[in-house]
Amino acid sequence: MQTTLQTEDLNSLARDYFVSWEHLPYRSLYDNYSNAALAYLSQFPEIERGSYSPSGSLFLYTEPDMLVGVRQLFSESSNFGVHCARLEPAVFKHPDPYGICEIEPAARFLRSVISTLEGPDHLSAIADSSDIFTQHVLQTSGFRLADTIAGYHIPLAKLPAFESDPAIRTARPDDVPRLSAIATACFSQCHLNINRFNAEPAFDNDVAGRTYGNWFTRAVLERDADLVLVFDDGNLAGFLTLRLPPERETKYGVSIGRFVLAAVDPEHHGKGIYRRLIKTGLKWMQDRDVRFAEGKMHLSNHGPINVWQSFQARLALTYHTFHWTKNLIAGLNRLEAALATDLGT
Numbered sequence: 001m002q003t004t005l006q007t008e009d010l011n012s013l014a015r016d017y018f019v020s021w022e023h024l025p026y027r028s029l030y031d032n033y034s035n036a037a038l039a040y041l042s043q044f045p046e047i048e049r050g051s052y053s054p055s056g057s058l059f060l061y062t063e064p065d066m067l068v069g070v071r072q073l074f075s076e077s078s079n080f081g082v083h084c085a086r087l088e089p090a091v092f093k094h095p096d097p098y099g100i101c102e103i104e105p106a107a108r109f110l111r112s113v114i115s116t117l118e119g120p121d122h123l124s125a126i127a128d129s130s131d132i133f134t135q136h137v138l139q140t141s142g143f144r145l146a147d148t149i150a151g152y153h154i155p156l157a158k159l160p161a162f163e164s165d166p167a168i169r170t171a172r173p174d175d176v177p178r179l180s181a182i183a184t185a186c187f188s189q190c191h192l193n194i195n196r197f198n199a200e201p202a203f204d205n206d207v208a209g210r211t212y213g214n215w216f217t218r219a220v221l222e223r224d225a226d227l228v229l230v231f232d233d234g235n236l237a238g239f240l241t242l243r244l245p246p247e248r249e250t251k252y253g254v255s256i257g258r259f260v261l262a263a264v265d266p267e268h269h270g271k272g273i274y275r276r277l278i279k280t281g282l283k284w285m286q287d288r289d290v291r292f293a294e295g296k297m298h299l300s301n302h303g304p305i306n307v308w309q310s311f312q313a314r315l316a317l318t319y320h321t322f323h324w325t326k327n328l329i330a331g332l333n334r335l336e337a338a339l340a341t342d343l344g345t
């Protein structure tokens with residue numbers, strides 16, 4: 001009983017911050033801000049106050065007008081062998097216009113939260129591209145830009161009905177070795193895909209690629225996706241993973257189907273395989289009365305962006321991911337000092 005009451009108190013505390021948070025994700029899609037706040041909040045089933053520990057909980061740190069949540073990222077931690085956590089949400093209310101005098105106290109609060117965290121060696125944080133204040137706070141606190149994502153929404157009712165594609169079928173367990181190898185190859189190298197893992201100097205590029213290979217494997221073998229489509233015209237050359245709208249959003253009247261991960265064998269790039277996978281995914285979502293299809297891409301990923309725009313996609317969200325790495329600055333300073341000694345400067 002005690003725990004239930006506590007959880008309710010924390011939920012209402014967080015809701016108060018989110019309801020008036022200008023950068024609350026997907027805010028404009030909901031009838032009212034309260035529903036948007038509740039849907040956002042319900043993605044965190046366990047909420048605790050402060051004192052982060054490695055667990056599934058979201059730990060909230062608050063000051064008047066400031067709230068920061070921290071939670072462990074399990075699959076990232078196990079893939080990279082580094083304790084990774086996510087700092088999300090980061091809610092900073094501030095006067096407008098603002099200056100250094102407003103940024104510095106927020107950065108001081110954030111640094112004080114980080115200094116109490118025992119465990120994480122790597123933190124990621126997201127800031128909407130319009131949320132310049134939070135971007136200043138993160139950069140003043142030692143975070144570095146890792147990537148910029150464009151999220152597109154396709155209103156499915158506006159599209160014509162699509163035909164089935166004979167070369168596209170659902171994934172089978174025996175597809176996993178070949179397609180997870182394609183995912184690993186496509187996401188490890190920046191020249192094929194830039195992502196926040198292969199863009200992070202503290203992470204190994206091969207491990208970055210294997211992270212995506214593992215996600216694909218889990219999507220098929222552990223059903224960590226509602227559908228996995230593969231392109232197979234006799235040669236297994238690509239895949240797309242999809243998620244149906246989650247109940248935490250549909251119960252507030254918002255229906256967004258997610259196109260999560262896609263990759264095509266580099267030997268077969270430029271032959272329209274991705275476009276065909278996307279078209280079949282759109283048909284699958286249309287058949288299930290999904291309202292919007294969502295695809296998120298790195299801003300430099302022109303091919304997928306062009307494909308999505310050709311299906312009447314609208315730019316719906318843009319955000320930056322920032323990384324903070326414990327001791328990275330100290331490590332770089334040591335490296336610089338060692339090089340200076342070597343060069344006799």
Ligand SMILES: CC(C)(COP(=O)(O)OP(=O)(O)OC[C@H]1O[C@@H](n2cnc3c(N)ncnc32)[C@H](O)[C@@H]1OP(=O)(O)O)[C@@H](O)C(=O)NCCC(=O)NCCS
Nearest residue numbers: 186192193261262263264269270271272273274275302303
């Ligand atoms: C992105 C990827 C899936 C595209 O696969 P593909 O089968 O080669 O793509 P398609 O042949 O369907 O081409 C898609 C479009 O991109 C265009 N395109 C390709 N490279 C481009 C570039 N550098 N700039 C602009 N447009 C480009 C093509 O012209 C095509 O548009 P069109 O149909 O209007 O002619 C593939 O390159 C890949 O696996 N990349 C690495 C992983 C990745 O980025 N996945 C997507 C994000 S999850």
